[in-house]
Amino acid sequence: MRSHSERLVMxxxxxxxxxxxxxxxxxxxxxxxxxxxxxxxxxDQLPYSIGVxxxxxxxxxxxxxxxxxxxxxxxxxxxxxxxMLNVVLKAMFLKMEVTPDFQNTSGNTLDxxxxxxxxxxxxxxxxxxKGNMFEVWLKYNMKVYDSQGQIIADWVLTAYGKTPSxxxxxxxxxxxxxxxxxxxxxxxxLSLKFTQVPEINKWLKMQEKSNKSSTELVQNxxxxxxxxxx
Amino acid sequence: MENKTMLFNAVLIVMLCFLFGCTSVxxxxxxxxxxxxxxxxSIVVIGxxxxxxxxxxxxxxxCIGSALSQTNxxxxxxxxxxxxxxxxxxxxxxxxxxxxxxxxxxxxxxxISQIIDDYQVQYIVWVDGNTERTRSSGSxxxxxxPTGGACFGFGTWDTKSEYEATIxxxxxxxxxxxxxxxxxxxxxxxxxxxxxxxxxPVQRHACKTMANQLSEFFTIN
Numbered sequence: 001m002r003s004h005s006e007r008l009v010m011x012x013x014x015x016x017x018x019x020x021x022x023x024x025x026x027x028x029x030x031x032x033x034x035x036x037x038x039x040x041x042x043x044d045q046l047p048y049s050i051g052v053x054x055x056x057x058x059x060x061x062x063x064x065x066x067x068x069x070x071x072x073x074x075x076x077x078x079x080x081x082x083x084m085l086n087v088v089l090k091a092m093f094l095k096m097e098v099t100p101d102f103q104n105t106s107g108n109t110l111d112x113x114x115x116x117x118x119x120x121x122x123x124x125x126x127x128x129x130k131g132n133m134f135e136v137w138l139k140y141n142m143k144v145y146d147s148q149g150q151i152i153a154d155w156v157l158t159a160y161g162k163t164p165s166x167x168x169x170x171x172x173x174x175x176x177x178x179x180x181x182x183x184x185x186x187x188x189x190l191s192l193k194f195t196q197v198p199e200i201n202k203w204l205k206m207q208e209k210s211n212k213s214s215t216e217l218v219q220n221x222x223x224x225x226x227x228x229x230x
Numbered sequence: 231m232e233n234k235t236m237l238f239n240a241v242l243i244v245m246l247c248f249l250f251g252c253t254s255v256x257x258x259x260x261x262x263x264x265x266x267x268x269x270x271x272s273i274v275v276i277g278x279x280x281x282x283x284x285x286x287x288x289x290x291x292x293c294i295g296s297a298l299s300q301t302n303x304x305x306x307x308x309x310x311x312x313x314x315x316x317x318x319x320x321x322x323x324x325x326x327x328x329x330x331x332x333x334x335x336x337x338x339x340x341x342i343s344q345i346i347d348d349y350q351v352q353y354i355v356w357v358d359g360n361t362e363r364t365r366s367s368g369s370x371x372x373x374x375x376p377t378g379g380a381c382f383g384f385g386t387w388d389t390k391s392e393y394e395a396t397i398x399x400x401x402x403x404x405x406x407x408x409x410x411x412x413x414x415x416x417x418x419x420x421x422x423x424x425x426x427x428x429x430x431p432v433q434r435h436a437c438k439t440m441a442n443q444l445s446e447f448f449t450i451n
Binding site: 037039040041042043044130131132133160162163164166181184185187188189191192 | 283284285287288289315316317318319320322323324325341342345360362363
């Protein structure tokens with residue numbers, strides 16, 4: 001038979017454990033490392049080589065929620081956006097390599113350099129939306145440079161992804177899904193609209209022209225050599 | 231003693247009846263052209279995701295696909311993810327063809343038409359809609375004390391699933407028909423010490439009826 005004081009101590013202990021457990025549950029923050037599958041796009045490849053510069057801010061991009069009225073989220077986007085761009089740019093260009101700056105690492109001359117920058121990241125969780133959904137908006141600034149490091153084009157590309165909250169899905173999984181959809185949207189926008197950026201379109205036409213004249217020059221030289229019997 | 235057993239059995243039967251909430255489903259169909267499927271032909275079921283304030287659920291699309299395969303073994307249904315990934319980025323939310331005539335523009339690109347031909351696609355089924363909670367009432371309160379926790383109360387909510395499938399004939403590039411499925415259901419959650427959810431499987435019923443209707447829509451030769 002336990003004494004009254006022993007029972008009281010036990011009750012206090014139980015209360016403290018329950019209190020701490022509930023405190024732990026409410027103060028938890030959500031951490032998401034975005035990961036997903038990014039397929040290679042079905043597009044026509046451009047006959048150029050490109051060096052991609054992923055600066056540290058971009059490849060390590062992590063969003064930390066600072067809003068007092070929102071749940072504490074820590075969302076790591078860096079790895080996923082680098083992975084997606086690697087897949088998409090490899091399909092877009094004849095040759096693609098990641099370079100630390102405007103210098104190629106393989107020793108070959110690169111025709112273009114590409115530098116992405118995530119300027120704005122926004123998200124909504126179901127209680128903030130009308131349709132009970134997780135939503136993600138991404139705003140990128142894309143820069144393309146020529147082989148000498150001179151800027152050719154500088155444009156903004158936005159992406160959007162949404163996913164409904166499902167019964168047996170955690171908030172982290174749902175936000176990850178919305179983010180993957182947004183990154184796929186970014187890949188779609190980049191691969192389908194790249195040649196439509198006016199400055200890039202102009203550069204491509206110039207390259208085509210100079211390639212054509214150099215081909216004509218080679219052909220003419222060949223004809224000349226044939227004629228001259230060299 | 232016998233009376234007690236009978237009473238127990240009656241309560242059990244009533245409880246089993248209420249274990250799943252009530253659901254009612256309405257199906258409708260419009261057919262503009264003949265829809266025949268030959269041996270080796272495939273169907274792809276894709277979710278339309280252009281709605282600004284809702285999203286056609288991926289699990290509903292996969293449910294319709296698998297239920298459709300189960301209704302008839304001769305039906306070859308291509309999983310949505312495989313198809314959309316293989317044709318990336320042409321079937322994403324912002325790039326997918328909206329009208330059947332848009333297919334012509336898309337298929338003028340040889341790489342795309344080659345992939346779709348490899349799948350032997352005959353029909354593309356676009357499913358648009360969602361499931362949402364339309365009404366909820368009641369309240370449940372839970373308490374926690376050093377001796378344990380308990381809940382008490384009653385909650386109820388209505389759910390509505392509304393989906394429309396638009397069927398395109400890939401080969402003739404025409405709209406073949408439409409199938410719609412609307413399901414309503416009420417779920418309950420009584421709580422006496424512990425909450426007991428009695429969920430109406432509204433979305434699952436909408437999926438099953440949609441799959442059955444689609445299966446009847448196609449004539450398999």
